[in-house]
Structure formats: C-alpha cells, structure tokens
Amino acid sequence: MRKLTYYVGTTLDGFIAGPDGQFDFFPFEGDFAAALRAEYPETVPAHGRGPLDLDGVPNKRFDTVLMGRATYEPGLAVGVTSPYPHLKQYVFSRTLARPDPAVEVVATDPVAFVRGLKKQDGEGIWLCGGANLAGQLLEEIDELIIKRHPVVIGSGTPLFDAPFRPDSFRLTDSRVFNTGATITTYTKETDIPVLIRPTGEADLDRVTAVTVDEPVGWIPADRYLEELKEGMYRPEWTWIAEQDGRVVARALWWGRATSEHPVALDCLYVDPSVADRSALGARLISAGLRAFAEQGAPKLPLYNLTLPNGWREDPATVAAADWRRDAALAAGLTDVVERLRLEWTPDAGLPASSGRLTFTEGTDEEFLDVFRRIAVGSLDGETRRNLALMGPEATAQEEVDFYLGCPGERSWWRLARTPDGEVAGLALPSATPYSRNVGYLGVVPELRGQGYVDDVLAEITRVQVEAGAELITATTDTDNAPMAAAFARAGYRTAQTRLIWSAPEQGPAS
C-alpha cells in the first residue's frame, strides 16, 4: 500500500513558517542541499529545478503531492500555478477555483480522500503541508521526514495544527549535516513490519531481558532460566515479536518436563510503545497456537493470568488485565473462568473434622467410578464443560489421567467412606511442581449438603501437614461458591485470582 509521508522543513522550535508565512530563514546549502537534491529531487518545485540541474531527473520516492490552499497560494501569488508538474498535484480548498489543468482541487474530507489514494497503485504520496492539512491527516501519516534547521524563530506556523492527542512515531533514520541541519525519519509504530517467531538458543539474552512492570503475574529471568533447564519452558514454546530488530512482545508457554506439547501460556507481554498492544498480543498468541496445533497438540494450551487479590479495585491492574483479555479473546481463547488461588499455612491451624468419615485406599476402577459420580452436578466450570462435551465416562477418565500426571503420588489418593462402608467421596492430596496442594475433593451427589466436604478437606490438609507441608495450595472457581466457602472454613486464604482463557472445545458430532 502507498505511504503518506509528511516531508517538511522546520525550525528548532518546531515552526514550518513565520507568522506571516515567511520561510526565507531556511537555508538550502552545503551537504544538506546536496542530499536533498540527490534523494528527494521531486520535492524541488519546477522553477527551482533548472538552476539545480534537476531538469529531467526522475522522481525518487513520490509521484503525488498534497497541499493545503495556504501552502499552494504563495506560489500562485507570483504566477506559479503548477509548482510540481512532475507529480500528480492535489490542493485542498473549499474556496479555490481550479487554477491550472495540472492541479486538482479537492474540497472533500482529506482523510477519506487519502485513504482512497492509498488504495490506488502508485509511488509514495508527499504531504507537503501545511499545519492545518497535516493536522487533519495526522492519523493517515505513515512517515515523517523532518528537515530541522538550526534556527529559532519564536512564533509562526507549527508543524501540526491539531487537538492535543499524543501519537507515537519511532525514529528510523537520523542524519546530521555540516550545515547544522538534521534530517530525521520517523515511522508510525504500526507501519514497521513485525516478525513473529518462536525463539532459538541465540535469543536467550533478549528473551530474558524483558521485564514487566504491570501489577500482574509474570515470569522473571531467573525463574525462566531455572525452568528452561528442566524443560518446563522451551525455546520452541517461547515466542517473540520483533520490530526493527527489537523484541516488542513475548509469550512464554509452559508445560511439564515430560509434556510433548505446552499446557499453558503463563506470561504475555507487549511493549507499551506498541500502539495496539492487544492486537499484537493476539497475533503472537494466534501464531503460537497455530504452530502447536500443526505439531499435533491434542488440546490448545490455555492462557493463565494471575492477578492480585482484589484486583478489580486497582485501575492499573484492570488496564493490564484488559488488553491481555482482548488479546486472548481475539486469538480465539473465548472461554473464560476465574479461579481463586487459595493457600493454607500452619498459622491457620488444622481444620476440624467431624470424624464421620473414614479414608481408605482404592483400585483404579473404584476411583474412576467415584470421579464419574462426582462429576454429575459439579459446580466446577471445567468439569461442567467437559461433562457437556464428552459425557461422564470421558470426563472422569480425563480427570484421573490429569491427576496421575501431577507430581503428587497415586498412593496418596483416598476414598472417603461413611461408617456403613458406603463411598461418600474422594480425597486426592496432590502436588504442583512448586508445592503440595489439594488436588481434588468431592462428595457423591446423594450425600451432598451434609457437610462431608469439610471432612474431606480436613483429611487432605491433615495428610499434607503430616508429610511436612508448610504451604498447601488449592484452586476453585469463583462461581463455585459452596467450595470457596468450604475452603474459607478450613482456614484457606485467597492469595490470588487467576483468569483462564481457553479455546472452546468442539462438541461431539451429532
């Protein structure tokens, strides 16, 4: 697509003309003039080309020029009706009658007009000026080339005449001339191509140099490096977006040391200088997910964002969560669950148990059967989704497989039994790579509402404490109020909230 370039001369104090339209304080000499002649010959008006030996010299970058009426008028006043006959010339005016067949007068919206021009085939479009027209076209400007002269004039026509609204450009070239003039080129952030790719060993320093100063959970260099050694982070699961050689976004997917495919994205960062952080975040996530799917991942990794407790009251945390949410949704991770991360520490004391239940070992078949019974009527979001999609058998099997894959041991699993030997539920103390946890607990539907959940949770806590745990972690959905209340009764405090976005699973073919 064609670019709109505002190529313009300014003073040190940012004026493009004096208060009465003066511009004779802009010198055109020495190495500066030579550079313009060589690189931008088409920006020299017709009447100046002969003296500069530019007659017949082909255009280098532009084939079109846009002028506001006040920019065009000084030439007109001295009889120059077609200042740039070697370019397609447009003058914006609602008052001017067409002064020359080679000049088109445009009285319609400049933004719409420029968008139309950009869609046409052709070379670059030079926005000559002035401030008024440039101010209206600011959002369409792809590139700024500023010829700054070492002069201060105090007042005059500014570079732009537009309402206050910061707009970021990135420096892409800068030259200083012996005359004291400079030419600096800036590109609109979004116009610099972004390269999105998985990392390799050679990128390690750049990957670990990223720091996140937003109040959300993120992965600092030491943790990344430690878990990289163990295979929980991997170069091919670590994706970056590069712009002009700079890392502007990073996504870290995590898996177990034994996983063939990543399990979760647990750190997404896009540099604040990027104009649309969620859009770039979405591109990065999408690229990673596409690659994992092509590599045969049976389930797309979810995105886990950890937030401090009470995060909705802090505007900075809300803002940090918002752009990440938009990125996740745009990348197709449209199912969202909010989970509480709970922690038990010894100062809470051992939770009380009514002593009504006994806990016994069980066979794989027995556990599978109780998982299946508990899934029915569960308030856990993941369980409910799986149930709807795959039915109770497959849901139970998936949960058993998940807990078998956790660092906790199968020998810790217990069946809860009533005094007459009936199975009342499950108690699965387990572990994450970082701590002992409450893996899974549940009560069969026919015995719910009798407070057995407190006994099961007390048993899991007791087992972990006897094994020496100083910290026991747990998670539950914010929607699962009865379970959250049971944890609170057992002395588990909410430490963090986690937002989890995942791809909706395809239901069984009907």
Ligand SMILES: NC(=O)c1ccc[n+]([C@@H]2O[C@H](COP(=O)([O-])OP(=O)(O)OC[C@H]3O[C@@H](n4cnc5c(N)ncnc54)[C@H](OP(=O)(O)O)[C@@H]3O)[C@@H](O)[C@H]2O)c1
């Ligand atoms: N240093 C440099 O490189 C450089 C480059 C360019 C210009 N300049 C200087 O900048 C000064 C001119 O800048 P400026 O900001 O005063 O004016 P300008 O942007 O050049 O022209 C403003 C005029 O453009 C027309 N216009 C603006 N918006 C329009 C719209 N939406 N639809 C149709 N017509 C529209 C209007 O003309 P009508 O009133 O006729 O409707 C308006 O009065 C001059 O002194 C010039 O020499 C310096």
